[in-house]
Amino acid sequence: MSSIFKRIKDKLADYRRPGYYKEFDYHWAIVVDIDRCNGCEACVVACYAENNIPVVGKKGCDDARIFNWIRIEKYIEGEYPDVRVKFIPIMCQQCDRAPCEIGCPVYATYHNQDGLNVQVYNRCVGTFTCATYCPYDVRRFNWFTYKPDKPLDEQLNPDVTVREMGVMEKCTFCIQRIRYAKDAAKDEERRVRDGEIKPACVQSCPTGALTFGDLKDPNSEVSRLARSRRRYRVFEELNADPSVIYLKRVMGNGKRSHD
Amino acid sequence: MGSDRTIEQIPYEDVNADVVRTMTETGRLYYIFLFLSMAGVVVLWGLPWAYQIYTGQGVTGLQTPAFWGIYLANFIFWIGISHSGTLLSAILFITQTPWRRSIYRSAEAMTFFSVMTASIFVFVHMGRPWNFYWTVPYPNQRGLWLNFMSPLMFDVFAISTYATSSMIFLYFGSIPDLAAVRDRVKGWRKEVYTVLSLGWRGTDAEWHWLTKAYTFFAVFIIPLAVSVHSIVSWDFALSKVPGLSKTIFAPYFVVGAIYSGSAGIVTLMIFLRRGLKIEKYITKTHFDKLGMLLVVMSLIWSYINVVEVFTGWYADTSFETESLRYRMFTPPFSYMYWLMIFTNTVMPLFLIFRKVRRSMAPALIISLGINVGMWIERYLIIATSLPRKFHPYMWNDYIPSLVEISITLGSFCFFTMMFLMFVKLWPSVSIYEVKEDIGIPFRTKKGHH
Amino acid sequence: MNPVLLGLYKYVDDMIDAAGRLRDSGYEVSILSPIPLGHEIEEALGEPKNHIRYFTFAGAICGFFFGIIFTLGTAAMYVLPRGGRPIFSATPTLLISYETSILIGVFFTLIGFFLMARLPYYKKRVYDPEVNVDSFGLLVDGIREDKYGEVERVLKEHGAKEVKRLEKE
Numbered sequence: 001m002s003s004i005f006k007r008i009k010d011k012l013a014d015y016r017r018p019g020y021y022k023e024f025d026y027h028w029a030i031v032v033d034i035d036r037c038n039g040c041e042a043c044v045v046a047c048y049a050e051n052n053i054p055v056v057g058k059k060g061c062d063d064a065r066i067f068n069w070i071r072i073e074k075y076i077e078g079e080y081p082d083v084r085v086k087f088i089p090i091m092c093q094q095c096d097r098a099p100c101e102i103g104c105p106v107y108a109t110y111h112n113q114d115g116l117n118v119q120v121y122n123r124c125v126g127t128f129t130c131a132t133y134c135p136y137d138v139r140r141f142n143w144f145t146y147k148p149d150k151p152l153d154e155q156l157n158p159d160v161t162v163r164e165m166g167v168m169e170k171c172t173f174c175i176q177r178i179r180y181a182k183d184a185a186k187d188e189e190r191r192v193r194d195g196e197i198k199p200a201c202v203q204s205c206p207t208g209a210l211t212f213g214d215l216k217d218p219n220s221e222v223s224r225l226a227r228s229r230r231r232y233r234v235f236e237e238l239n240a241d242p243s244v245i246y247l248k249r250v251m252g253n254g255k256r257s258h259d
Numbered sequence: 260m261g262s263d264r265t266i267e268q269i270p271y272e273d274v275n276a277d278v279v280r281t282m283t284e285t286g287r288l289y290y291i292f293l294f295l296s297m298a299g300v301v302v303l304w305g306l307p308w309a310y311q312i313y314t315g316q317g318v319t320g321l322q323t324p325a326f327w328g329i330y331l332a333n334f335i336f337w338i339g340i341s342h343s344g345t346l347l348s349a350i351l352f353i354t355q356t357p358w359r360r361s362i363y364r365s366a367e368a369m370t371f372f373s374v375m376t377a378s379i380f381v382f383v384h385m386g387r388p389w390n391f392y393w394t395v396p397y398p399n400q401r402g403l404w405l406n407f408m409s410p411l412m413f414d415v416f417a418i419s420t421y422a423t424s425s426m427i428f429l430y431f432g433s434i435p436d437l438a439a440v441r442d443r444v445k446g447w448r449k450e451v452y453t454v455l456s457l458g459w460r461g462t463d464a465e466w467h468w469l470t471k472a473y474t475f476f477a478v479f480i481i482p483l484a485v486s487v488h489s490i491v492s493w494d495f496a497l498s499k500v501p502g503l504s505k506t507i508f509a510p511y512f513v514v515g516a517i518y519s520g521s522a523g524i525v526t527l528m529i530f531l532r533r534g535l536k537i538e539k540y541i542t543k544t545h546f547d548k549l550g551m552l553l554v555v556m557s558l559i560w561s562y563i564n565v566v567e568v569f570t571g572w573y574a575d576t577s578f579e580t581e582s583l584r585y586r587m588f589t590p591p592f593s594y595m596y597w598l599m600i601f602t603n604t605v606m607p608l609f610l611i612f613r614k615v616r617r618s619m620a621p622a623l624i625i626s627l628g629i630n631v632g633m634w635i636e637r638y639l640i641i642a643t644s645l646p647r648k649f650h651p652y653m654w655n656d657y658i659p660s661l662v663e664i665s666i667t668l669g670s671f672c673f674f675t676m677m678f679l680m681f682v683k684l685w686p687s688v689s690i691y692e693v694k695e696d697i698g699i700p701f702r703t704k705k706g707h708h
Numbered sequence: 709m710n711p712v713l714l715g716l717y718k719y720v721d722d723m724i725d726a727a728g729r730l731r732d733s734g735y736e737v738s739i740l741s742p743i744p745l746g747h748e749i750e751e752a753l754g755e756p757k758n759h760i761r762y763f764t765f766a767g768a769i770c771g772f773f774f775g776i777i778f779t780l781g782t783a784a785m786y787v788l789p790r791g792g793r794p795i796f797s798a799t800p801t802l803l804i805s806y807e808t809s810i811l812i813g814v815f816f817t818l819i820g821f822f823l824m825a826r827l828p829y830y831k832k833r834v835y836d837p838e839v840n841v842d843s844f845g846l847l848v849d850g851i852r853e854d855k856y857g858e859v860e861r862v863l864k865e866h867g868a869k870e871v872k873r874l875e876k877e
Contacts, residue, residue, distance in 0.1 A: 461740050
């Protein structure tokens with residue numbers, strides 16, 4: 001009898017500890033070096049191709065219903081000729097204390113054992129709460145059932161679900177690639193090696209601005225970059241604890257080179 | 260207590276006759292209004308909704324940062340309207356206020372129907388409404404239950420509890436009246452009211468248990484109603500969005516709900532007493548008291564509104580300032596905002612004059628104005644906060660589409676239709692409590708009444 | 709079964725005087741009225757007990773624990789971390805149990821009322837439609853064969869406008 005009580009007590013202590021999923025194997029993260037980003041949007045295109053994202057056309061873009069899971073925000077400073085353009089790629093930040101997750105009444109979005117914020121399309125009933133709560137505006141909603149024109153439906157990625165209308169979706173860090181790599185690693189009874197997984201955006205970035213890896217491994221490339229002095233996270237003051245780490249762009253006054 | 264009496268001496272016999280008359284004798288105008296409202300429900304609500312379900316949420320004006328729009332504004336508005344009926348009835352019952360007695364039945368009905376209207380908006384607003392049962396707590400085989408951490412889940416519980424309790428409260432208080440109606444009608448009505456009145460006879464034991472149980476219901480209803488609108492406000496206040504995430508929202512919403520609900524009662528009573536010709540029962544004294552209530556609620560509401568703006572302005576964070584600037588000084592929202600201030604803060608001040616309170620036309624204008632203002636308030640909260648979230652790159656203005664506007668108008672038709680059906684099927688003035696108000700007949704003048 | 713006598717009164721104090729007198733003589737009296745007469749009856753015949761509060765209390769307690777078990781139980785069934793919050797979180801649990809305690813409390817109160825007032829009851833019972841309009845009825849039961857005259861006289865003496873002899877079904 002007392003062992004049952006002890007088990008309940010242990011469980012209770014477990015379940016009361018916030019963020020206990022950190023005891024799992026991996027904590028995936030992306031480091032974005034803004035200094036290297038030139039705003040070419042190759043990552044956006046790669047993401048569309050990899051994740052079966054519908055293309056909504058001019059009207060959809062005008063209605064602000066574009067489906068870019070990753071977007072390059074452009075901020076222009078100054079007047080011609082002294083113009084400075086800043087680019088910042090924003091994708092789902094996979095927050096550890098995600099505001100979206102507490103909003104969903106049906107568990108359609110929750111935290112998985114790799115520290116990822118996952119969206120389960122089949123559970124979603126479309127209450128929009130997650131998207132409203134998201135401070136990064138990265139969630140995209142299927143306003144209609146978008147069907148690709150023939151023969152474009154032939155190029156859909158078989159590893160990724162095609163979503164129907166009324167479902168919320170967002171960047172998954174290419175969870176299908178993570179799954180393949182983890183399966184392969186499990187077959188060989190080892191951990192996933194650093195650099196083994198490359199999400200579509202990371203793979204396609206020509207300047208190498210994006211790096212993907214495991215923050216739990218102190219020797220990985222992302223851990224090394226995350227220790228940089230230029231490190232910051234978007235809206236850190238909102239306490240959402242995002243997993244995407246940005247490296248600040250160093251803008252000189254044109255006389256000195258970057259340090 | 261005699262001086263508190265709100266209605267004149269009417270023979271008991273007449274009360275029964277009058278109330279049954281409102282249910283059995285129907286003019287042509289009634290059928291015209293009923294037909295119009297039913298047509299409105301089908302054309303303005305049913306068809307656009309069917310179109311929206313078939314095509315997708317894309318037919319609305321919602322877009323990427325502004326995921327919540329006019330549907331949620333309507334949802335809060337109708338929940339707010341629901342707040343006065345049952346809550347006021349319960350408070351006035353516990354404080355034994357005499358002027359409650361002839362208005363509370365229709366006010367409670369108003370509560371129930373507006374909760375119905377509001378809960379339909381939950382489904383209208385969902386992306387996949389055919390899966391609505393996934394939000395209902397029952398053991399199932401789909402491998403998931405509910406996220407009780409979600410404010411929407413609090414909503415499901417709060418609103419279903421509220422709807423159930425206010426329905427029970429409404430029905431329970433009408434049992435003796437249903438029995439009185441049963442004794443007077445013939446045909447199909449007789450059978451229906453025989454079943455509904457549960458075999459009520461009015462023995463001392465039955466009355467005793469009825470009053471006791473009724474008191475307990477009233478005691479439950481008051482904290483429940485307060486919690487319901489607090490929880491509805493937490494749908495917004497538990498987010499991080501500037502303009503929505505405000506600690507004052509729970510009391511603000513509760514006060515706003517009681518305010519708009521009381522205004523709703525005034526509007527409804529004006530139509531009800533004219534339509535059913537029951538000026539004898541709903542007298543100018545009632546409007547006098549309701550007018551005082553409106554002044555008080557107006558002042559509280561204005562105070563909280565000032566506090567909301569003031570704290571946001573004083574804190575002077577860039578997000579907060581932007582959302583205030585967008586709401587108060589950017590057309591078209593600025594027009595709506597200052598119209599709201601006019602209808603909800605300035606106009607009700609005229610009710611401090613006894614003459615204004617006791618005349619119908621100004622009361623109607625002011626109460627309708629308050630309801631328009633309260634609707635604008637809810638709309639502004641949503642429509643000016645979400646388009647101005649954190650990333651300036653994603654800012655977008657939200658403009659409701661025709662489908663959304665049509666469904667909004669349709670909800671008013673739905674409410675009218677339900678209420679029109681109610682006044683013919685249910686004693687809309689409480690017979691036994693009006694009799695209590697008239698006074699208990701004593702041979703010797705002694706004691707109370 | 710013996711028939712019962714129903715005296716119809718116009719004035720409450722008349723009826724209550726008659727009720728008090730007949731009850732003191734050992735008859736079973738009950739009052740049929742169109743309005744609740746709580747105070748008046750209490751003054752004359754003593755305060756009745758209030759059993760419904762036990763139902764209400766039990767319902768609220770049941771509802772409270774139901775809410776807690778419901779919320780924590782489902783959280784334990786599907787251990788899904790969300791938002792970095794603990795799986796067993798205090799605030800939502802208390803919130804849900806607040807609502808369920810009201811809901812189940814209301815249900816129990818309703819059931820309590822039905823049990824105590826013996827409603828719904830659809831078989832025919834002694835009743836006169838007058839008592840739901842403007843008459844106060846005094847129902848006297850348990851009268852021996854030879855006493856009908858006397859009871860009727862008492863009822864009349866206190867100002868009954870009419871006395872009816874009704875069969876119990």
